[in-house]
Amino acid sequence: MWGIRIIVALSAALSAPTIACADVITRLPTSENVIALTFDACEAGKPVAFDRALLDYLLDQRIPFTVFVTGRFVQTNTQDVTELSKLDFVEIENHSWNHPNNMDRLPLDVVRDEVTRGEAAITSAIGRKPQFFRFPAGNYNAAALAVVEGLGYKVVHWSWASGDPSPLESRDGLIRRVQTLTRPGQILIFHINGRGVHTAEALPVIVADLRKRGYRFAKLSDYLGAHPRGTAAQAHVVDRDREMLALKYFQQTAHAPRPSTAPAH
Numbered sequence: 001m002w003g004i005r006i007i008v009a010l011s012a013a014l015s016a017p018t019i020a021c022a023d024v025i026t027r028l029p030t031s032e033n034v035i036a037l038t039f040d041a042c043e044a045g046k047p048v049a050f051d052r053a054l055l056d057y058l059l060d061q062r063i064p065f066t067v068f069v070t071g072r073f074v075q076t077n078t079q080d081v082t083e084l085s086k087l088d089f090v091e092i093e094n095h096s097w098n099h100p101n102n103m104d105r106l107p108l109d110v111v112r113d114e115v116t117r118g119e120a121a122i123t124s125a126i127g128r129k130p131q132f133f134r135f136p137a138g139n140y141n142a143a144a145l146a147v148v149e150g151l152g153y154k155v156v157h158w159s160w161a162s163g164d165p166s167p168l169e170s171r172d173g174l175i176r177r178v179q180t181l182t183r184p185g186q187i188l189i190f191h192i193n194g195r196g197v198h199t200a201e202a203l204p205v206i207v208a209d210l211r212k213r214g215y216r217f218a219k220l221s222d223y224l225g226a227h228p229r230g231t232a233a234q235a236h237v238v239d240r241d242r243e244m245l246a247l248k249y250f251q252q253t254a255h256a257p258r259p260s261t262a263p264a265h
């Protein structure tokens, strides 16, 4: 009798329509002087690649950062993504399969498909399942959010838009905006797929300025999730040889021919 009751209670819990949605995360839960630098690598139709000036700067300085990639971007840049995932200061997360800018208006089975196809591409490239999702163009509704959270994700957007894809935004304008708006615990967003018009030129100045103001940089998982490499104890065991080989790969491919980094959309 008790067994049956437990089964009934369990199946009711499992088939409950939706657990209340958490909010979309737009900052780290801390008042420390820490900033999460996040970069989107969006690809929809046209093949695009990493903005190498920007990526090489981040790698050279070993600045912790998080990249949100679409499945299509992973398909075009599989080896780059695989090598990046070997670096302990970098994390790769899910930005959908094909970057539909209207996930708030898509049927929920299509929403689910966008997330799981992106996830499959990422998982096969990096050997682990992503834990954060970012809606393309930031467009979502409660139903789409529930679907994504139901798939085990935390949805992470940004504290305020840097505006780096705007052709009207100058290098100095971008630097000034970040200087003026940044506060402790914020999540900053830029583009690393060539859509950031002046990001590669501005970021070294931005990083130097934030450091001077006492900020340090963290990955999202440092504050928001499970460490991708397992328990806290395991997280401290970093394979330095593997990291060195991955960094060497990026040094050797710095000038290799790649798909155009012109804007995809």
Ligand SMILES: [Zn+2]
Residues within 6 Å of the ligand: 040, 041, 042, 095, 099, 136, 137
């Ligand atoms: Zn995007």
